[in-house]
Amino acid sequence: MSHGADKGAVPVTTGTAPATPAPRAESDPAGVRAMIFLRDRGIFVLWVLLLVGFSIWAQPYFASVNNAILIANAAALTAIFAAGVAVGIICGALDLSIPGTAAVAACTCGYLLTHGAPVWVGLLAGLATGVLVGVINGVISLRGFNPIVVTIGTLSITTAAATLIAGGYTIPGLTDLTFMGTRRYWGIPAPVWIGAAVFIIGTIFLTRTRDGVRMMAVGGNAEAVRRSGIHSDRYRVLGFVVSGVCAALGGLVSTALVTEASPAASPGIIFTALTAVALAGVSLAGGRGSLPRVAVGALILATISNGLTIKGIDPYWGTGVTGVLLLASLAMEKWVSTSVSRRLVATAQASVHTGTR
């Protein structure tokens, strides 16, 4: 279906490549650039195809401003958690403690608000717990333990801590938080604004600032960064902290949406977020990935479930379709990578014989 059409477009662009061997190594052949574009931007193409497909299929309800807002709102929470997961992975560690961090942040905030603290204190305290969990995760992982196991440990600890803070029950009546939950600004719900802010700031940080670039480099090859005379450990911890803060923020937003803080950490959060991250082609090996793609990954999940709901199709079909898309995107990524390297090898050999370097 949509993916097939996506694939069908490739031979058209790549077919021209062998005819134009690069005269200098300064610019890459057009075919290679097209494939890199597809690898980096393919998910945007996929999303557009999904939108077009559903607009036709689920006429006239799907293609409306209100529905777009619904999709964005549904995607926002997933996207915030996915940002945390993605930053963790890009920096070289899969942070599984995210649901626990979200719960403990929510309960800390809820506890403070029900005990008379002002809203900003509650929110800051919630975010601070995210920082704290991130630092703990990071410092323990630096001792040479596997981050996955470490974060499973902190997942249990934070879940217990959340239950302890909340006294075993959900904390209800947090209506002070609706300003970041169900309230709309210029017609757009607050979680969408928050999600957008997270992604814009995160993207700028990772690609434009020194610390962000170093953080990505640490995820890709910590040894290279260490040999450049940089304390790569700091950036490891920073990755966990960013991930913890995103988790805490997600916990606070979901609390604001339902106006109660639940101490139960739902592991479903992390798997939905991971699906969005994997759809975005963020390599689990670390060092690569882009946040805008992760945002689109979350939007794709929301789009599929929204479209199928409109058509009255059972939600488990949505889960199944997502799985198929995920595997298909893996296959495409693999195919593009191997063809790019094959093509580059081919041009490199050509250049030896033509004498250009």
Place this chain on the structure above:
Amino acid sequence: MTGTATAALELTAIDMHYGFVRALDQIDFRVGQGEVVGLLGDNGAGKSTLLKVMSGAHRPTTGTIRVHGDETVMHSPSDATAAGIQMVYQDLALVDAQDVATNLSIGREILRKGPLGWLGFIDRKAQRKRAQLELDQLGVRTAAPTRPVEMLSGGQRQVVALARSATRVSGERSGVLLLDEPTAALGYEQTQQVQQLIRRMGGQGIAIVLVTHNLPLAMDVCDRIAVLNRGRKVADVRTDETDNDQLVGWITGARPSMFS
């Protein structure tokens, strides 16, 4: 020979013991500014150990290390880096997902001017320009500086790794570059390219120590060759005063040491 007065790096009477094993035995070694010195020897002769001593990864049991005439004690590779000694490892250690410019710039990024710079914003354009300039100065034409390293060939990666180290030692005072088998994984054409690069770096005043098994490479590129055999230095000759057979004799131990 250049730099007879003060060598860029000078090791005197280096002993290195691992338990009862004497890995290095009274090694004297020096490399002057702009000089390319080959370090040859069979496996287990002590080349890697000596290189580790020079790069600060190991501390010698006894002996002194002088960098530009100043006695230096190196507790870790970062001390060596601070003293202007850079090691290029066989595994290169490049960040594959980042482009050439970023790889060359990491650790010495150019920040934007003004408030954005205070926030840590990188000036990518300036970095790219500087990377291109540095590559041009070294006379290498690899791919565009915007190309991710993962899309480079083995030779191009080696060139980027060498360039990265070279840019870090060519400050106000030219430093020392330690190369461990820089052409081990390369084909003929690429070996030629790296060889020329080493010569050019020497021409810019960088002192270079080259550890290799590749005898023709050493003969082509080095000003001087030192041979180790079972932890002792058995030869230290100018390349134009020796030949292949002599060197092989020293390496295998068939030829008696120059110093005994």
